[in-house]
Amino acid sequence: MSQTVQLHDRLRAAILALDLAPGQRLTERGLESRFEASRTPVRAALVRLDSEGLVRRDGRGWIVSPIDTGEIGALGELREAVESAAIRLSVARASDLDIMAIIARLDAARPAHDEEQGVRAGGDFHVELAGLSGNTFMADAVRSAMTRLSRTRWLEVRTSEAREQAWAQHHEIIGAVAARDADRAAVLVVSHIRGTNERLLAFLDAEQRRLRWHGVAIVS
Amino acid sequence: MSQTVQLHDRLRAAILALDLAPGQRLTERGLESRFEASRTPVRAALVRLDSEGLVRRDGRGWIVSPIDTGEIGALGELREAVESAAIRLSVARASDLDIMAIIARLDAARPAHDEEQGVRAGGDFHVELAGLSGNTFMADAVRSAMTRLSRTRWLEVRTSEAREQAWAQHHEIIGAVAARDADRAAVLVVSHIRGTNERLLAFLDAEQRRLRWHGVAIVS
DNA sequence: TATACCAACTCGGTATCCCAAAACGAAGGG
DNA sequence: CCCTTCGTTTTGGGATACCGAGTTGGTATA
Numbered sequence A, B: 001m002s003q004t005v006q007l008h009d010r011l012r013a014a015i016l017a018l019d020l021a022p023g024q025r026l027t028e029r030g031l032e033s034r035f036e037a038s039r040t041p042v043r044a045a046l047v048r049l050d051s052e053g054l055v056r057r058d059g060r061g062w063i064v065s066p067i068d069t070g071e072i073g074a075l076g077e078l079r080e081a082v083e084s085a086a087i088r089l090s091v092a093r094a095s096d097l098d099i100m101a102i103i104a105r106l107d108a109a110r111p112a113h114d115e116e117q118g119v120r121a122g123g124d125f126h127v128e129l130a131g132l133s134g135n136t137f138m139a140d141a142v143r144s145a146m147t148r149l150s151r152t153r154w155l156e157v158r159t160s161e162a163r164e165q166a167w168a169q170h171h172e173i174i175g176a177v178a179a180r181d182a183d184r185a186a187v188l189v190v191s192h193i194r195g196t197n198e199r200l201l202a203f204l205d206a207e208q209r210r211l212r213w214h215g216v217a218i219v220s
Numbered sequence C: 001t002a003t004a005c006c007a008a009c010t011c012g013g014t015a016t017c018c019c020a021a022a023a024c025g026a027a028g029g030g
Numbered sequence D: 001c002c003c004t005t006c007g008t009t010t011t012g013g014g015a016t017a018c019c020g021a022g023t024t025g026g027t028a029t030a
Helices: A003-016 A029-034 A037-050 A068-093 A096-108 A115-131 A136-157 A160-178 A184-215 B005-018 B028-034 B041-054 B069-093 B096-108 B114-129 B136-157 B160-178 B182-213
Strands: A055-058 A059-066 B055-056 B061-064
Touching: A003 A136, A003 B114, A029 A037, A037 A055, A037 A136, A037 B028, A059 B136, A068 A115, A068 A136, A068 A160, A068 B028, A068 B069, A068 B136, A096 A115, A115 A136, A115 A160, A136 A160, A136 A184, A136 B028, A136 B136, A160 A184, A184 B114, B005 B041, B005 B136, B028 B041, B028 B069, B041 B055, B041 B136, B055 B182, B069 B114, B069 B136, B069 B160, B096 B114, B114 B136, B114 B160, B136 B182, B160 B182
Parallel strands: none
Antiparallel strands: A055 A059, B055 B061
């Protein structure tokens, strides 16, 4: 695997794991030495991460994208629009086999032991669900939104009850798809997204001070 | 302006104007000499264009993204979902002033003399309309979709009647927003998008042979 | 004539060098 | 003590040299 791709993945992982704090300044030469690669792949990785919204330009330099509550709200609105449309297409188009496969994966990930698994499982579920529509742009839009959200989404799945609830709602949603009930599936997915996002923003508001204390930049 | 940005714009323009044919192979060194820049900015521009979908990797090399009818259909579906949701938000949130500004721009661009202006005006209108929602992700999604579509959209606005009709429908849509009629606005925008896309795909099907003759790669 | 082999070339990936501009910091003046 | 100023350092942008993999075209041999 090329250094550029490797570096992109490692940087991405470091950002999503909050090893690189939101708002933190990045220098190409600093990353060069931290990841032991030369500037060329570092720069390529930064450009890619920029297009993913995980990193952004700050004047001449680079920063890890701050966590932006306005952005989280906007992403929720986008997800409602895209995912509800995608699920209607899925109900009309997806094969029983593909639906079963998602249910199987959901059951296999049943436990959702910790926060990280919860975040991963949730993200994967929504992307796969959108993928059922057969529309890659919708799936990509959802994947992109989940990526941008994943730095904060662990807040929402901290308790095992929250993870249980998310899992149950996911099951309900895919169940409605399996039953070919488009209206119900769309209503469920919208209310799931809205509820999740509202709780997320509430948690973020509550934890704001503590997170800022740890050097996490949060803007509105 | 930096060479990277300049090169990105020039390459993008060349691709959208079909100066670089869809499917054509690109080499970094070829672009380097064609645009009289060194490989560093060429590479950066290619990476950005890759994330915009105008260029893609082909094995180890690069090609101009082929025109993909399946992609066009999928983009239409995404636009229906995003733009109808955005317009509902716009009806609820946009100020009269901002709405007036769009109407003014629409009137200023009234003539839409030629195909290129028609494509530009249409794209701008839809992006600005989505921007009224205040949700930048929705506006970005629409912008990205319009970019990917713009290489073929001239097919749809070749006749002055088609440009007139598009202009009239745009006026009707923004009128419904101004009247704060969300349902009507959503219905109008969806039927506008669907009609436009269907005509576009029909034209593309009809012109397929001629375009292929000119070296344009069209896949399904 | 057909095929196997090899040399030259092309290409993207990487490392590194230079440059101008911006950021930083120390010293000096108010 | 604060603010300005000027020189040093750092930084991103760009150019280029080198590498190894892959392709091509030609040649020599069977």
